[in-house]
Amino acid sequence: MTLFQKLPTETGSGPHLLEAPLRRAARQSFRAVQPFVLGPRVLDVGSAEGWIGELVSRQMHHDVQLLDVVDMNRTELPHRLYDGNSIPFPDGAFDTTLVMLTLHHCTDPEAVLREAIRVTRSRLIITESTYRTTPGRWMLWLMDSVVNACRSRCLMPEALHFRRVTEWRAVFREAGLHLRAQRHLSRGLHRHVVFVLDLHEEDAR
Numbered sequence: 258m259t260l261f262q263k264l265p266t267e268t269g270s271g272p273h274l275l276e277a278p279l280r281r282a283a284r285q286s287f288r289a290v291q292p293f294v295l296g297p298r299v300l301d302v303g304s305a306e307g308w309i310g311e312l313v314s315r316q317m318h319h320d321v322q323l324l325d326v327v328d329m330n331r332t333e334l335p336h337r338l339y340d341g342n343s344i345p346f347p348d349g350a351f352d353t354t355l356v357m358l359t360l361h362h363c364t365d366p367e368a369v370l371r372e373a374i375r376v377t378r379s380r381l382i383i384t385e386s387t388y389r390t391t392p393g394r395w396m397l398w399l400m401d402s403v404v405n406a407c408r409s410r411c412l413m414p415e416a417l418h419f420r421r422v423t424e425w426r427a428v429f430r431e432a433g434l435h436l437r438a439q440r441h442l443s444r445g446l447h448r449h450v451v452f453v454l455d456l457h458e459e460d461a462r
């Protein structure tokens with residue numbers, strides 16, 4: 258058992274030191290994406306504790322489905338586990354799909370993106386931790402590893418796919434998505450970027 262697995266965590270019982278900052282981060286992420294979420298059916302891929310989805314559900318009154326490869330859910334929202342490859346919902350089942358700080362944790366980010374597109378009717382909202390320099394990338398990896406190991410009792414797959422903004426934009430273009438908006442949530446060590454992507458070009462104008 259590693260040191261991180263011995264720590265009290267979100268998935269264990271009792272309060273956790275990270276709960277307040279994680280809830281604050283969820284509120285910040287929600288505020289950034291709220292103007293772009295189209296309802297009424299919303300899928301949150303890589304939902305972790307489910308706190309962003311809970312805000313979408315409570316404040317926007319949309320039907321939110323949580324999806325993840327590990328069960329860290331702390332909400333009453335419907336939650337599905339899956340194999341990390343084939344999303345267990347039919348084509349076009351959701352109006353908006355959120356993929357927030359998740360693609361860099363996926364074993365095959367392009368495969369998850371293809372599946373997210375398949376189950377979405379209109380819009381994907383993707384947030385990513387990006388970097389500009391090689392030292393910046395190593396700092397991001399270190400910060401992400403420590404926070405998410407504590408947060409998930411080392412259950413969360415390691416972040417192996419950090420990319421630059423230009424690289425993510427190329428991935429989205431290649432997947433046939435249309436960029437409607439791009440925003441920075443933070444620009445320090447954690448260069449947190451929101452990409453709002455439409456499946457149909459006319460919606461992106």
Ligand SMILES: C[S@@+](CC[C@H](N)C(=O)[O-])C[C@H]1O[C@@H](n2cnc3c(N)ncnc32)[C@H](O)[C@@H]1O
Pocket residue numbers: 286302303304305306309324325326327329340341342356357358359362363364365369405413414
């Ligand atoms: C850093 S957390 C992000 C949680 C939340 N979306 C947020 O913005 O705070 C990354 C999440 O992605 C999940 N994840 C990893 N691989 C995945 C995959 N292939 N499909 C869906 N979720 C995955 C992890 O289990 C974890 O809950």
